Amino acid sequence: MTKTPYKIIMKTLIFTLLIINFQSAVADDSSKAIKAQGGTGYQINLSRTFEVDENTLFMEDGKPSQQPDAQGGTGYKIRYQISDTNPNLTSGTFEEIDFINTHMGPVLSVDPLQIFNIEGATSSKTYFANGLSQAGLSVGDTVLISGYVDSHSLSVMTRVEVVPSLTEWKLSGYVENLSNNQFSINNQWIQFSPSDVGACNASLANHDYVEVFADPVSGFVLNDTINSVTQINCVDRSVQSNSPNGTVIVVGMIDELDDDDGFVLSGQQVVVDQLTRYIRGRAEDIQERISIEVEGTVDDVSGIISADKIRFFEDRINLTLPVTPNDFTYPFFNVAGASLQVTPQTLDPDGVITNGINESIQLQFKGYDHGDGELIVTRLYARGEVDYDGVKINGNVSAINDPIVDLFGVSLDTTSSLFYDDIGTSISAVEFFESITVGSEVNVEDATLDENSGLIAGGNVFIEKLASNKVTAGYTNKNGNPTVAGVGHITGGMDQIFNGGFDDQ
Numbered sequence: 001m002t003k004t005p006y007k008i009i010m011k012t013l014i015f016t017l018l019i020i021n022f023q024s025a026v027a028d029d030s031s032k033a034i035k036a037q038g039g040t041g042y043q044i045n046l047s048r049t050f051e052v053d054e055n056t057l058f059m060e061d062g063k064p065s066q067q068p069d070a071q072g073g074t075g076y077k078i079r080y081q082i083s084d085t086n087p088n089l090t091s092g093t094f095e096e097i098d099f100i101n102t103h104m105g106p107v108l109s110v111d112p113l114q115i116f117n118i119e120g121a122t123s124s125k126t127y128f129a130n131g132l133s134q135a136g137l138s139v140g141d142t143v144l145i146s147g148y149v150d151s152h153s154l155s156v157m158t159r160v161e162v163v164p165s166l167t168e169w170k171l172s173g174y175v176e177n178l179s180n181n182q183f184s185i186n187n188q189w190i191q192f193s194p195s196d197v198g199a200c201n202a203s204l205a206n207h208d209y210v211e212v213f214a215d216p217v218s219g220f221v222l223n224d225t226i227n228s229v230t231q232i233n234c235v236d237r238s239v240q241s242n243s244p245n246g247t248v249i250v251v252g253m254i255d256e257l258d259d260d261d262g263f264v265l266s267g268q269q270v271v272v273d274q275l276t277r278y279i280r281g282r283a284e285d286i287q288e289r290i291s292i293e294v295e296g297t298v299d300d301v302s303g304i305i306s307a308d309k310i311r312f313f314e315d316r317i318n319l320t321l322p323v324t325p326n327d328f329t330y331p332f333f334n335v336a337g338a339s340l341q342v343t344p345q346t347l348d349p350d351g352v353i354t355n356g357i358n359e360s361i362q363l364q365f366k367g368y369d370h371g372d373g374e375l376i377v378t379r380l381y382a383r384g385e386v387d388y389d390g391v392k393i394n395g396n397v398s399a400i401n402d403p404i405v406d407l408f409g410v411s412l413d414t415t416s417s418l419f420y421d422d423i424g425t426s427i428s429a430v431e432f433f434e435s436i437t438v439g440s441e442v443n444v445e446d447a448t449l450d451e452n453s454g455l456i457a458g459g460n461v462f463i464e465k466l467a468s469n470k471v472t473a474g475y476t477n478k479n480g481n482p483t484v485a486g487v488g489h490i491t492g493g494m495d496q497i498f499n500g501g502f503d504d505q
Helices: 006-028 429-435
Strands: 034-036 041-044 048-051 057-060 077-083 091-100 103-110 113-115 118-121 142-149 155-163 169-174 176-179 182-185 188-191 209-214 229-234 247-257 262-265 268-271 277-279 291-298 305-312 315-323 332-335 338-347 361-369 375-382 391-401 404-407 410-413 418-420 441-449 460-465 483-493 502-504
Touching: 077 142, 118 338, 142 169, 142 247, 169 182, 315 332, 315 338, 338 361, 361 391, 391 410, 404 441, 418 429, 429 460
Parallel strands: 048 091, 057 091, 118 155, 247 483, 268 305, 277 305, 338 375, 418 460
Antiparallel strands: 034 502, 041 048, 041 483, 077 091, 077 483, 103 113, 103 142, 103 169, 113 118, 142 155, 169 209, 176 182, 182 188, 209 229, 247 262, 247 291, 262 268, 291 305, 315 361, 315 391, 332 338, 361 375, 391 404, 391 441, 404 410, 441 460
């Protein structure tokens, strides 16, 4: 019989004891938050990289988390505190990070996508975990959704993860139509008992932002009411700093606009002044139901954020031209070689979509270029009688092939155009094409749309802003705060934070 070497026996015994000791430590104090082991970088809001270290505290939905596979993830909306920041707040170290699920529940429809009876918006930037795609979702799937909630309680999804089952449902949004122990969040009706309500100032009221928790219900389908509520919490989503009048970085949806000095961002007042800088956009691009990032300082008493910098995430598009009934098949307008998509967030004050397009009409599309041909319309306006010689285009150059220049995928034949530089001086076509590069902003007025071919030509072409390869300096943390608070979402990094294991501290 072969004898087992003594060293192997001892190694096996020591390893077994280590496992027993680790499991005992977790069992003795399961309330402690898991801390990361080793420094892993995460890209936040596309432009910042923050590190985790052995002291970083991880939570999920405000609770210490013991599950490594729930800790990380591209697309997760997070609340965080960072320290050791550089002057322009593009790097630092997480002190704590809280991963937020806005909705946990069943898929009731895939076209349109609805979690509960709430329609959700996705884009090419939405991250589907575990190699899934939106096409792979099925009615009846149970999912974890992370992202943002707009002023109409529609879910703007940044991450979607299918899970085998759930022991608890969750949905987030604004209370509407409150009456007789019932209310709605968007189109989802909820039946509750007054004893279910907690963490509200007095009692539940319309326009309160709440998180609703419920027991899962088998066979739940479209138009069903949730009547298995276990808890309703009013949520203060404002971001406060640990430092006096400290620095914050907040990403959210614009709920409403003030007259002239600011707006409400995910429930928190933001004020602007003449020193506020706008990145990838302008003050007039601020509108309800879009997401932006705000950097600034927060007042300790009022909670109002004074914005030093406002950043838009995508390049702007602005296009005015004739549209025929055949150009529109919901949700796409196919015009001038481009496909522009309306969403549940699209503002349509003139009722163009609601009333339908029964004859040719002049329309103005304003929105954002998400890349890869995905053009999202955020505002749609009727602009009077059809004018094929009154086409207007404003946006960034996406391709150049003299005499053709593409703006966000819309081609302009400049053979008969007149050109002007960024101060309005007339220039030649040669000077124009020598000046611009991909990324330059160009404004076109009085161009002509060929009714048959759909091509745009001519017009007055103005260089608005030349592209720059220089990295623009960010907001300087002039307060010298050791800690910065924020809300944002993970846009890059490993999907598994605990790459090197984890310790219970």
